[in-house]
Amino acid sequence: MATKRDYYEVLGVDRKASDDDIKRAFKRLAIKYHPDRNKDPDAGEKFQEINEAYQVLSDPAKRQAYDAGGFEAVDSSFGGGAGQGFDPFGGAGADFADIFDTIFGGAAGGRSRQRRSSGPVPQRGRDMRVVIDLTLEEAVKGITKDIKLNVLSTCPECHGEGTKDPKSRKECPYCHGSGVLVQSNGIFRVQRTCSHCNGEGTVLTKPCKRCNGSGRVLQQRTVKINIPGGLDTGQYVTLAGEGESGIHGGPSGDLIAVVRIKEHKLFKRDGDNLYCEVPISFTTAALGGKVTVPTLDGKIALTIEPGTQTGTTFRLANKGIQPPIAGRRKGHLFCTVVVETPVNLTDYQKDLLKKLDESLSGEEGKDDGKGNAAQSKSKSSDSQPSIKKFIDNMAEFFKNSGQK
Incomplete structure (x- = not known):
């Protein structure tokens, strides 16, 4: 294909x-x-x-x-x-x-009847799936969890045989031990599993009272799960033989523990990398300085260069997550700064900001009535290049469109 x-x-x-x-x-x-x-x-x-x-x-x-x-x-x-x-x-x-x-029909049925006439066929138990909720810290470092499960386990009374008396297992009177029922339908012979003995070819005349002949009972047990560090949401750990018990002596199924990582207050994860938003004051953004940022290994000082704009991202190499696969490098931590606008200002603080704005902009931005922005008397507008560029572009737009 x-x-x-x-x-x-x-x-x-x-x-x-x-x-x-x-x-x-x-x-x-x-x-x-x-x-x-x-x-x-x-x-x-x-x-x-x-x-x-x-x-x-x-x-x-x-x-x-x-x-x-x-x-x-x-x-x-x-x-x-x-x-x-x-x-x-x-x-x-x-x-x-x-x-x-x-x-x-008969060709395959011969094989099937021969297989089933020897008695119940051992069957592997079903796999079980459980979701393990972890914090980011637990997922990064690895952890051992004890979980309680309700599992179909081998019946302790009949030891999985379905009866305490082996002689009570008799040939099924409906399929005569073949495990299948045959029905002719035109040129085809249609065979289906015998519903009276479930294809086993035998029935129990004295089934175990504890398990009602199934050989298994629902029991609660505690399973210890070792989760290696570095797993992400959707990845899983398989515990062989910890699932449902097999039927008629068959092997037990597996337990599949699927990791689900809880939302973190500081970090967002993408593969082996971590992302964090770091709020800074507008004075730190303008003048530069140092701010404390979190990592999985502890706090570190991040240097903010003067004139840093909101949305600027800093990469802290090898401060992400170590993947569980041998040979793969550790991820990085990406810190994006967000300049915070101050709120709840006093009158004194407002006056200071107005004076600062006047010193930065001068006469820039005042319209001369003809759609043209006046030139600043000083070069202080260079301290706000994005604003200057926006005003210049806006003036050119209105001039070209003929609007005022």
Whole structure:
């Protein structure tokens, strides 16, 4: 394919679609476009596109990476992306097996029945996602957090077996141990997962009272999460095996801790750089001086040159954030000065400012009645070049337009 389509568009689902919505859309499209059933020349290409989209969106970690950074984020985080090494039974697992059962009837069904007749199949537990709110200081330095989670864990009464009596596990009377129900539909034999035993081929006559035969119960536990310094909002830490417990002896899922940094009163972050607005008095801006500014390492003195204008930005090298990736340089701190106009002046202060203004402007700015600004009798206007330039431009504008 020349251009990749958005994975959500490929499956025809909304970006907020649930896992079940994504799975249903995948199965419907995979059956429709499987090359052995659809003879359209483009069917094979569409089938692979559907599989690639599902392999990403059905995996919580890959889906999060894709939502945050698109195709490149998946490629860089998971070693080559979803489309490489296409394996119809590897990425989608049991979902593809069910689809093949539907398409091929007895051929795939034979494999499926053989697989399920041996009893419940171990299944990996689902990954869990938790958002960790951090202050900027915590995110920069790194921190260990203890969080409480309600997690589906192995039942302590039956140890995940679903029953205390192994002999109570009997062959399902509806599918006769195959785990699937077969229905003829014209030239096709349609197979679907047996809803009575959930495809396991067996049922429990004496299920565990604690977990009702599921083998898992909801329990609260405390997990310690070590968050390295330098992470930004949306980045995450994966704790292997700390997610939901597996089913029938399957491995546990992972816990994905996503960082979210709180708004800071002084700094704004952009990647590894920090930005800060520093208010200064108009006398400091005019005469120059030193002001104290904050950094992550403490206070430092910033030199303000005479005549500094509001909006002037100073770069403090290597005063930003050290990224967690080895070999990357530390960011910078950018301080933008904002000249503060004094308020709530006394009459005495107002008189002083008026005298200062007179000494700076002289007669500059007074209109001679012909749309021309009079020339100042002194060169004191040079101390306010922006005002002088504005007045000159305004005079030229009115002269050219014929207005007064």
